[in-house]
Amino acid sequence: MGITGRGKHEVLDLVGIGFGPSNLALAIALDEHGASAPQHPVTSHFFERQPAFGWHRNMLLPSTTMQISFLKDLATFRNPMSRFSFVSYLHASNRLVQFVNNQDFYPTRQEFHQYLEWAAAALGDRVTYGAEVASIRPRTGPGSRTADLLEIEVRRGDGTTGTVTARNVAxxxxxxxxxxxxxxSGPRVWHSSEFLGRFGAQTPADLRHVAVVGAGQSAAEITRFLHDSLPHAQVSAVIPSYGYSIADDTPFANQVFDPGAVDEYYYGTQRARDAFWRYHGNTNYSVVDADVIRDLYRRSYDEEVRGGRRLHFRNLTRVVEVEGSASGAWVMLRSLLDDRREELAVDALVFATGYDGMDPARLLGDFDRHFQRDAAGRHRLERDYRLVSASGLTCGVYLQGGTEHSHGLSSSLLSNTAVRSGEIADSIVMRRTRQELGRSRSVAESPSAA
Ligand SMILES: Cc1cc2nc3c(=O)[nH]c(=O)nc-3n(C[C@H](O)[C@H](O)[C@H](O)COP(=O)(O)OP(=O)(O)OC[C@H]3O[C@@H](n4cnc5c(N)ncnc54)[C@H](O)[C@@H]3O)c2cc1C
Structure with a gap:
């Protein structure tokens, strides 16, 4: 048996690399396609390097809420009848009535995580955890003139490897x-993506002065969390801007995350695409929810009134040098106002300095040269999220994430996950049907068939 638990020589229609919300939504879309076409389901398997399902576990801070409506779950926008909707999860958890009484569109991240775990558990037979995909190579199958298959090398936690063959990868x-x-990063210098794990390994009394660098949602949330969790500590927030800026989640601006906005962005002129970012980057990037901003400001004001300040905001300030040690970090700060430098010795330093987009080239390695890039060096993509081949490949490499330049602002977010996954599932089914028709036509037209 192969690494998927299936036959070693089986060719799958799809291998999914990573099993976060995006590929989980794709697994659901394929499952629902299979239910409606049981005679010819899409065969698929997913590989996830974490030992169990987990969605940004290190940022599941208490009381933090989702930045999308619960209706933008894994399935509802594609199929409101889906058994994988957030409403179904609430029903299964016996909390639907209480949830409605809350009158809130935005569940906590803890609850959304539980929802994702619940959905992932129902599809447990489609995924192998503790399995990291190490490489993807093209292969030309029997009877084909172009590379129509992909060999996916998978490394397990115990160091063993295996290879799976598929017609497509996502x-x-x-x-x-x-x-x-x-x-x-080190023992006392952390990125926000490792925050709770690192923080939980400390003795709180050892953290007498902590600093958080950044001006986005994670930075503000961690600052607030540290202020709550370390009542004895000084908490410094190092902010490159003059203060936290508000995330615009008002209805007109929020339309940039609508499924229809993907078409407008994809088929739009470069001028239109630039306008999306210029006018609406503040819906998500380097911005903070209003309630978190107000909460932090109120805390700071209260401390001023009471005369015991331990929450410090260093605005228009950048970190220019850092030296971490086993017990803390030394930081050199520079004020953008007057270039003044200030040294800070802290027991822990958290960089909530954001993320880079997904770059498939890391995984594709040498295979990457088979795909077209635009003048700016970015991958070219079909509307169905498939990389544009430079060499007539008939296998498909789909991306979920890393498509901001072609598909717009929602590319790495949850807003459009359900619809995007449905589009990818449809594309896989349609291309398979076309290829099968092509094959049966060429068999019928071959001289030996006469
Ligand atoms: C703290 C935080 C909060 C957020 N909140 C929101 C929100 O409220 N709303 C919103 O729209 N967006 C939010 N986002 C944006 C975020 O990108 C999406 O929520 C979501 O995680 C995207 O899902 P994904 O499956 O594409 O990526 P991920 O969730 O990052 O999942 C990718 C998975 O791939 C696995 N993996 C990586 N490499 C390999 C490999 N080689 N082999 C096998 N597995 C691999 C990883 O372990 C991971 O589980 C948030 C982001 C963060 C950091």
């Missing part, structure tokens, strides 16, 4: 944590 390996140049 790469959805997620955002890549970004630290400022020259900074590496």
């Amino acid at each position: 790469i959805s390996t997620g955002l890549v944590p970004r630290l400022p140049k020259g900074v590496t």
